[in-house]
Amino acid sequence: MGRHASLAFLLVAVLVVALAFAAPLFVPRRGIQDLFFILTLLVLAQCWNLLAGYAGLVSVGQQAFVGLGAYAMVGSVVQLGLDPLAGIAVGGLCAVLLAIPTGYFVFRLQGAYFAIGTWVIAEVVRLALAQFKALGGGTGTSLPAPVMRDMWGVGLVSKLFGVRSAQAVDILCYWLAVMLAVGSIVFIYKLLRSRQGLGLAAVRDNQQAARAVGVNALRIRSAVYLISALITGVTGALIYVQKAHISPDAAFSVTDWTAYVIFIVVIGGIGTVEGPIIGVIVLYILQALLADYGSWYLLGLGLVGICVMLFAPRGLWGLVTERTGIQLFPVRRTLTGGPITTPGRT
Template identity: 80%
Template structure:
C-alpha cells in the first residue's frame, strides 16, 4: 500500500501569483521597450518620469522600509549625481552617459563620510541629519562658478545630441535629435528601474536581506546573533546613494538644465518619493509601483489646481495612513494574501511516496 508522508522540509518563497506575475512583468518590460514605436514624445516623457520616480522610491523604501533608516535628505544624492554629470560633460568634455556613471559614484562617495555622521543619530535626529547634509551640499554647489553658481547652467547644446546611441535611435525611428535623446533616456530609465527592482528583490531574499530585516526589527537582538548592524546599514546607505545618484544624473541629462534649488529640491526628490512609498505601501517592492502610478494619476488630474494640488496630496496621504497604515498594496495583500515579490520564507513539507 502506498502512503504519502512528509519525509523532509523545504523552504519556499515563490508563489503561484509571483510566477504568473514574472511572466506578465517580462511582457510589460518588452512592451515598454517598443513603446517609442507607438507613443508620442509626451507619452515617452511621462513614462520617463514614472520610471525615474519609481527608482527613487524603491531606493527610499529599501532604506526606510527594510533598513529602518528614515531619510529626508535623498535630494543630496539626486543633486550631487546631477552636478557630477554636468561637471564631467562641461569641464572634461566627456559623454553624458559617462557622466551618469560618475554621478552614481559621486553620490556613493558622499554617502561614505556622511554615513559616519548620520549613523550616530537615531530616529528623528537621523532624518534631520540627512536633511542638513543635503542643504550643505546644495550650498556648496551654489558656490561652484564653473557650474553656474547659484543660478545654474545648461548642458552644451551638442552634448545630448552627441551621446552614444542617439544617432542609432534617430536612424531607427526617423526622429529628430531632441526626440531621440528622450527615447534613449527613457530606455536607460527602463533598464535602471528593472535592474534596481531585481537587485533589491535578490538582496532581500539573500542572507544579507535577512540581516537587514533583523537590524530593522531589533538591532540589539541582531547583534546578539552575529549580525553587524553598522556594516549592514552602511552598505545599504551607500548602495541606495549610488542608485539614487544614477537616477539623478539621468534625470538631468533629459532636463539638460540644472540649478541648486531645482537639483536639491526636497519637495521633488524626497517629499514626492515619501508620498509614493507611504501611499503604495512601505516595506514592500510592490508598494512603490502602486504609489508611483497613483502619484502620476493625481498629477494628471490636479495639475490645473496650483497649490491645491499639494494640499490634496497631503490629505490623501493622511487618509491612507489612518485607514491603511501599510498602504494600498498592504491593504490589498491583507485581503487577498497575494504577493508579487514574496521575500518571506515558508517552510513546507516535501511529500514522497512510501
C-alpha cells in the first residue's frame, strides 16, 4: 500500500511542480508573494529538520546563516556591483565560510549547550554586521532600484508576462524558490536513502554504536552542518532579493527564521521529509486565520504546538503514518529475508 501511495504521490508531485511553475499565469501578485513565503520557509524547515531530525543537532541559531547570506548578497551588490542573482551564490558561500570555524566551536558542545552556542554565534554576527555603516548600520539598507530593474532575467520576465519590473522580480524570485524547494527536498531524500544517510541515522540513534561499526560521527555531522548552512544562506539571500531591503533585526530574527521553522517541523513531524511540508501549510493557514489578532496569534500558535506534542508526539504526518502506513518519501530501512541463524545452532 505504501509503495503504491508513493508512486501515486510521485505523479501528483510532478503535476504540482508543473502547476507551480505556471502559477504566475493565473495567480495574482499577492498570491505569488504568499507562495514565495511558503516555499522559502519550507526550505529552511527542511534544513533544520536535516540537522535536528536526522543528525540530532538541535540548533536555535539558523538565523545566523539566513542573515549572513542576505547581508553577503547585499554587500556584493552594493559594494562590488554584482548582479543580485550572483549575490545569492555569494551569500551561500559566505554562510559556509561562517559554518566552518563556528562548527569547530559548537561541535565541542552537546545537547542544550550546542543549541545555546548556535544562538550566541547568531547574536555575535548580528551585532558585528550592525556596525558596518556601508551596509546601513543598525537601520539597514536597500538594494538600489536600478539594480533591481536590470537584474538578470527581469527584462525577459517583464516582457513575457507584460508586467512592471517590480512584479517581474517577484515572479523571478518565486521561480527560484520553487527550484530551491524542489531541489532541496530531492537532495535531502537522496542523501537519506544513501549509505551516508544510513550512517547519519545510526549516529542520531546511538553515536557510540555507530562509531563501533565504523561510522565517523564527527565527519558526517560536520558535512550535514555545512550543507544546511549552504542551503540556508542561499535561501536567506533569495528572501532579501525579493524584499529588497535589509536590517540586522529583520535578517537575524529568531522568531521569523528559527522559531517558526521549529514550529513547522514539530507540527508536521520531525525526522520525516513530509513533516515540514505539512507543517508549513498549517503555519500559513494559522497565519491567515489569526494574524489580525495581535499577540493572540502567537498564543494560538503555542496552543496548537502544545496540543500536537501531547496528542501526536511524532507530528501530524507521524499520526497519518501510524494509522495508514503511508510514506510518501520512504527513507527507513526494513530487514528482509529469513531468520538469522548462528552456525552450529538450529
